[in-house]
Amino acid sequence: xxxxxxxxxxxxxxxxxxxxIALTGCSGGGGSEPAATFDPEExxxxxxxxxxxxxxxDFYNQAIAAxxxxxxxxxxxxxxxxxxxxxxxxxVEAAGGNLPDVMQFDxxxxxxYSENGLLLPLDDYMGGIIETDGLAxxxxxxxxxxxxxxxxxxxxxxxxxxxxxxLAQEVGASVYEGGGSWEDYNDYMIEATQAAGxxxxxxxxxxxxxxxxxxxxxxxxxxxxFTEEGEPNFTQExxxxxxxxxxxxxxxxxxxxxxLLEELYPVSAFDSARSLSELTWDNFGAGYLGNLGEPYTxxxxxxxxxxxxxxxxxxLKPSMLHAISANTDHPEAAATLVNFLINDPQVSQIFxxxxxxxASETQLESLSLEGLDAQxxxxxxxxxxxxxxxxxxxxxxxxxIEEEWRQIGTELGLGTITxxxxxxxxxxxxxxxxxx
Amino acid sequence: xSTSSSAISSPSQLEAPLVAPPPREARSGRRKLxxxxxxxYVLLALLTAIVLYPMIWLFISTFKPSSEFGQNPGLxxxxxxxxxxxxxxxxxxxxxxxKFFANSLLLAVAAVVGTLASSSLAAYAFARIRFRGAGIxxxxxxxxxxxxxxxxxxxxxxxxxxLDLVDTFWPLIIPKFLATEAFFVFLIxxxxxxxxxxxxxAARIDGAGHLRTFFSVxxxxxxxxxxxxAIFTFIWxxxxxxxxxxxxxxxxxxxxxxxxRLYNDQTSVSDYGATVAVSFLALLPVLLxxxxxxRFLVDGVATQGxxx
Numbered sequence: 001x002x003x004x005x006x007x008x009x010x011x012x013x014x015x016x017x018x019x020x021i022a023l024t025g026c027s028g029g030g031g032s033e034p035a036a037t038f039d040p041e042e043x044x045x046x047x048x049x050x051x052x053x054x055x056x057x058d059f060y061n062q063a064i065a066a067x068x069x070x071x072x073x074x075x076x077x078x079x080x081x082x083x084x085x086x087x088x089x090x091x092v093e094a095a096g097g098n099l100p101d102v103m104q105f106d107x108x109x110x111x112x113y114s115e116n117g118l119l120l121p122l123d124d125y126m127g128g129i130i131e132t133d134g135l136a137x138x139x140x141x142x143x144x145x146x147x148x149x150x151x152x153x154x155x156x157x158x159x160x161x162x163x164x165x166x167l168a169q170e171v172g173a174s175v176y177e178g179g180g181s182w183e184d185y186n187d188y189m190i191e192a193t194q195a196a197g198x199x200x201x202x203x204x205x206x207x208x209x210x211x212x213x214x215x216x217x218x219x220x221x222x223x224x225x226f227t228e229e230g231e232p233n234f235t236q237e238x239x240x241x242x243x244x245x246x247x248x249x250x251x252x253x254x255x256x257x258x259x260l261l262e263e264l265y266p267v268s269a270f271d272s273a274r275s276l277s278e279l280t281w282d283n284f285g286a287g288y289l290g291n292l293g294e295p296y297t298x299x300x301x302x303x304x305x306x307x308x309x310x311x312x313x314x315x316l317k318p319s320m321l322h323a324i325s326a327n328t329d330h331p332e333a334a335a336t337l338v339n340f341l342i343n344d345p346q347v348s349q350i351f352x353x354x355x356x357x358x359a360s361e362t363q364l365e366s367l368s369l370e371g372l373d374a375q376x377x378x379x380x381x382x383x384x385x386x387x388x389x390x391x392x393x394x395x396x397x398x399x400x401i402e403e404e405w406r407q408i409g410t411e412l413g414l415g416t417i418t419x420x421x422x423x424x425x426x427x428x429x430x431x432x433x434x435x436x
Numbered sequence: 437x438s439t440s441s442s443a444i445s446s447p448s449q450l451e452a453p454l455v456a457p458p459p460r461e462a463r464s465g466r467r468k469l470x471x472x473x474x475x476x477y478v479l480l481a482l483l484t485a486i487v488l489y490p491m492i493w494l495f496i497s498t499f500k501p502s503s504e505f506g507q508n509p510g511l512x513x514x515x516x517x518x519x520x521x522x523x524x525x526x527x528x529x530x531x532x533x534x535k536f537f538a539n540s541l542l543l544a545v546a547a548v549v550g551t552l553a554s555s556s557l558a559a560y561a562f563a564r565i566r567f568r569g570a571g572i573x574x575x576x577x578x579x580x581x582x583x584x585x586x587x588x589x590x591x592x593x594x595x596x597x598x599l600d601l602v603d604t605f606w607p608l609i610i611p612k613f614l615a616t617e618a619f620f621v622f623l624i625x626x627x628x629x630x631x632x633x634x635x636x637x638a639a640r641i642d643g644a645g646h647l648r649t650f651f652s653v654x655x656x657x658x659x660x661x662x663x664x665x666a667i668f669t670f671i672w673x674x675x676x677x678x679x680x681x682x683x684x685x686x687x688x689x690x691x692x693x694x695x696x697r698l699y700n701d702q703t704s705v706s707d708y709g710a711t712v713a714v715s716f717l718a719l720l721p722v723l724l725x726x727x728x729x730x731r732f733l734v735d736g737v738a739t740q741g742x743x744x
Contacts, residue, residue, distance in 0.1 A: 047685070053698055053707070057529030057687070079685040080529065082697040085677075092682050095590045096597050100685075267506035267708075287706070293503020 038129055038332040045075045046334055050104035051086035052354075059351050066346045067337065074333050094118050099325035101334045102341075105151050107142075107318050108399040114145035115396070120324040120331055121148040122338075129335040131343050134362035138390065142318045145393050152342050153318035155356030158380055158387070159212055160282040163300035164292075167273050171196040173203070176277050178302025182207075182217075182245060185305040190254035192276050204277040205269055206255040208246035209409020211402050213279060213304075215391075217242060219315070220308035224391040226398075230434070236427045243412060243419035250413065258413025267291055279304055282379055283319050283356045285372045299372065301379045303386070312388030316380070319356030397433040404429045498713040505708040520713035528698050531688050533714070540674055540691040541721070543608055547673040548666050550612030551620055555665060556658065558615035559624035560650050564636060574625075580618045585678070593682055607683040608676075612669075620665040627661040628654060663732045667725070674722050692718045 050060060057080050064076045079100065081089060087109065093099050099118060113119050126132050126149060132140065135152070143151035161178060168175045173195040176188050189203030196202070207213045214234075215225050223233045249255055256269040269275035271291035285299055306313055322341055324334045341347055345366030348358045353373040357380065358364045369377050408426055411417045417425070485492075493511060498520055500513040508514055527533045561567070562574050596607040615621055631654065639649045655662075677693045684690055696718060699710040 049685070053700075054528035057698075061530060077686065080687060080698070081681070081694065082700065085681050085694070085697060088678075089681055089685075092589055092593050096594045098593075098597050098602065263509070264506055266706075272506035291503060291506060291706070291708075293501065293507075 038336045040071060040073060042330075042333070043073050043075075044330045044333040045077065046102060046328075046330060046337060047077050047079065047100035048102045048337065049079045049081075049086070049090070049100040051081055051083045052104075053082075056080070056354055059354055062350045063341065063347045066344070066350070067340050070340070071333075071336060074337065076337065097327050099327055101325060101328040101330065102337050103323050103325065104154075105321040105323040107321065108394050108402075110143070110151055110321065110323075111145055111393045112396040113323070114148070114150040114393075118326055119150040120326045120328060120334070121150060122152065122324065122335065123149050125331075125335040125339075129332060130339045131362075134343055134360040134364075136359075136361075138316065139318075139359045142316075142390055142393075143321055143323075151321035151323040152338065153321050153359045154342055155283075155319045155353075155359050156316040156380070157281045157283040157319045157356050157376075158314055158316055158383060159216065159279065159304055160379055160383075161277055161279050161302050161304045162270065162285060162288060163277045163302060164270070164273065164275075164296060165300050166296050166298065167201060168192070168276050171199040171201045171276075173201070173276060175300060176204075176302065178304075180305050181309075182305045182307060186246075186249040186254065189249055189277070190252050193254050196276070200274060202256040202269065202275050203254050204256075205261070205275050205279075206246050206250060206409065206413050207279050208243050209406060209413060210279065211405040214239070214242050214405075216304065216313045217307045219313040219388060219391075220306060220311040222311070226392065226395050228392045230395040232430065232434075236423050239426055240420045240423035243422050246412070247419060250415075255413075258410055258415065261410065261413060281317070281319070282376050283353075285376060286353075289372065299375075301375050303383055306386070312386055314383055314386045315388050315390045317390065318359070395434070397436070400433050401430055404433070494712055494716055494719075498709070498716050500709055500712075502707050502709040517709075520709040523707070524699070524710050524714040524717065528695060529687055531690075531695075533695075533717075535688060536690055536692045536695040537721075539605075539689060540693075540718075543605060543676075543680070543691055544670050544673040546605070546609045547612045548669045550609060551615075551617050551669045552662055552666060554613050554615035555617060555620040556624050556655065556662060557650070558621050559628055559658075560646075560654055562621070563625045563628035564633075564649075564654075565646065577618050577621060580616070581622070589678075589682065596683065602683055603685045603689065605684075605689070608679050617669070620669070623665060624658055624661045627658050631657050660732075663729060667729050670725055671722055 048060070048064075050056070052060075057078070060078055060080070064078065067076065068074070080086075083106075087106075090099065090103070090109075094113070094116070105113075110119075122130060122143075126140075130152065139153050139156065140149065142153045142156075143149050161176065163175050165175045173192040174188075176185065176192075185204070185207075192203035193201075211225070218225060218234060218238075225233060227233055246255070256275050260274065261269055264272050264274065268278065270278035271288055273292055273296060282301060285301065288299060289297070304314070322338045324331060324338060328334050343360045343362050345363055348360075348363035348367050352367070353369070353376070357369075357373070357377055358367065405426060408417070408422045412419070412422055496511055496513065497505075499516045499518060500508065501515055501517050501519070504514060525533050527535065558577075562570065562577075592607075593602075596602055601607050601610075635653050635657075636649050639653050644652065675693060676691075680689075680691050680694055684694070687695075692714075696711070696714050699707045699714060
């Protein structure tokens with residue numbers, strides 16, 4: 001099945017490439033020359049798929065209405081699902097060679113789909129149909145797999161530390177100032193939990209249960225989780241040592257106990273006003289505010305602790321991307337739509353920060369951010385010195401590895417496993433995922 | 437013999453004792469309330485409450501504002517509101533909620549009709565007609581029960597895609613009319629095998645062909661099996677998630693289970709209040725369907741043995 005899929009995708013790829021060459025004609029060598037242009041008179045229908053809820057669906061409808069004012073001959077049919085189902089449907093469509101023309105895309109699937117030749121290489125359209133003036137090089141690099149651009153980031157986010165100052169005041173605890181070492185943060189959590197007393201509020205959640213915090217530790221030493229070739233950059237001992245960093249704070253009750261986390265699931269302890277701080281992606285703030293409700297109307301967003309002062313352990317990750325399927329019949333029209341969604345200021349005015357802080361300068365400039373959005377923007381500016389190069393596009397199966405780590409983390413929290421055993425299990429599971 | 441042949445000329449006579457159950461003692465009058473009986477009822481009510489608690493929690497939680505989930509795990513809402521219902525009735529992305537209900541209903545009804553019609557005909561053939569390769573076909577049919585659905589997803593998808601039927605209801609309805617539900621075929625086959633062959637033979641002597649025998653003799657007798665199949669088909673189709681997920685792309689074609697998930701998006705803001713409200717609403721039709729047909733189900737089981 002996979003070989004035929006590859007072959008068919010390969011044929012599609014060959015066809016599009018030859019079409020692109022035919023269209024370029026004799027202009028060869030002119031790198032600045034746009035390779036393909038869009039014929040606005042052609043009647044075209046495109047499928048656009050995205051994940052999200054009804055709010056986002058409404059935004060997309062408005063954005064497409066604006067798009068159709070400019071391009072009345074392109075009809076866009078939208079399809080939307082929740083995140084896990086979105087990918088289930090795409091996997092089957094990919095096998096059938098029937099992916100939607102334009103897709104909202106996720107970083108964790110980018111390598112898999114690109115390497116299987118399912119995504120249209122966009123290099124021929126860059127600087128032509130897809131304007132790149134507003135996109136910084138480090139943002140363009142995000143969508144490059146094996147030297148080909150297959151996706152473009154709509155927006156970026158960074159790892160951050162959310163705090164709940166109103167809750168802290170309520171229970172008489174202090175608010176973490178951000179930065180510092182991981183030991184400082186552990187001390188803070190123990191202290192804050194004690195200050196909060198009987199209120200049942202904790203200083204934070206056990207951060208060893210998130211692979212991103214391990215990644216921060218590695219990056220502080222100048223390493224990424226995985227090499228360009230997809231090999232892990234760490235040993236089982238490294239993982240065991242890392243899990244052990246949380247042993248003391250777990251034993252002293254400084255973090256939300258595992259049992260409480262399970263009771264609150266699917267919402268987090270931070271969502272439920274039971275935790276004063278949480279390390280996560282900075283675009284989670286709106287979700288927190290929504291789940292917290294009154295009276296917690298403001299949050300703090302500060303730098304995570306660091307294992308090495310002055311290192312560049314943080315990086316900008318795309319919160320989502322746009323990609324075009326290799327089986328599209330209308331690559332030019334699809335590229336036109338992608339360009340509109342990425343660069344047009346009308347789109348950012350409709351979406352606000354629903355997709356994250358816009359990656360394109362032209363979109364960002366048109367946006368006057370306030371409240372939490374302004375806070376996130378300021379945060380991403382404030383950590384500029386700590387931002388290093390983004391790691392290689394996540395390996396195939398990274399999503400499963402991340403989830404495995406999280407599950408082992410919950411078991412550490414429940415106290416059913418030692419750091420050594422946890423590291424051993426993670427390695428076994430990771431090898432299964434990497435070799436499948 | 438004479439009784440069965442008269443049954444053929446007027447099947448309603450045969451049906452009559454099946455439909456009307458004998459009057460039961462329980463219906464004849466009120467029983468006396470003794471302390472022992474009261475205690476019995478209290479105990480039963482308590483047990484019922486425990487079993488129904490998740491349902492009750494779901495219903496009462498539909499009145500909780502979204503932010504209370506997680507912070508208030510208890511039964512009663514702190515700030516009760518019916519906004520959740522107003523919100524879900526508006527629908528999603530410009531598509532009203534009734535549209536999702538209508539899609540679900542259409543799929544479920546079509547599936548019930550298709551499954552009953554095709555499975556009973558196929559079952560009749562397997563049980564009563566001796567044709568070449570019957571044994572192999574029967575084994576193959578049973579064999580499909582062992583085939584995990586996930587094995588056939590992709591070939592089936594490619595097939596319907598080539599037929600250009602993706603994003604229509606047909607890929608979800610056509611298979612039901614082709615007796616692909618081996619479970620029900622098997623169920624009805626077993627049921628028909630228990631019906632005395634004398635009846636068919638009598639019909640044949642009276643000049644009935646296979647179709648006439650099927651419609652006049654067998655169909656009235658396998659009603660209990662048909663009702664069981666109908667209930668299961670309805671509930672399975674109503675709750676089916678994967679099929680519609682793969683074959684329906686346009687949001688206006690989504691049935692309820694998919695629409696339901698859209699309220700609960702982990703990547704942005706999850707509206708738990710709306711999720712429980714719409715879950716509760718989605719549950720009602722299945723509940724009603726079961727309540728209405730449950731009586732037949734019990735009757736069916738009670739009169740299954742054909743006597744006299």
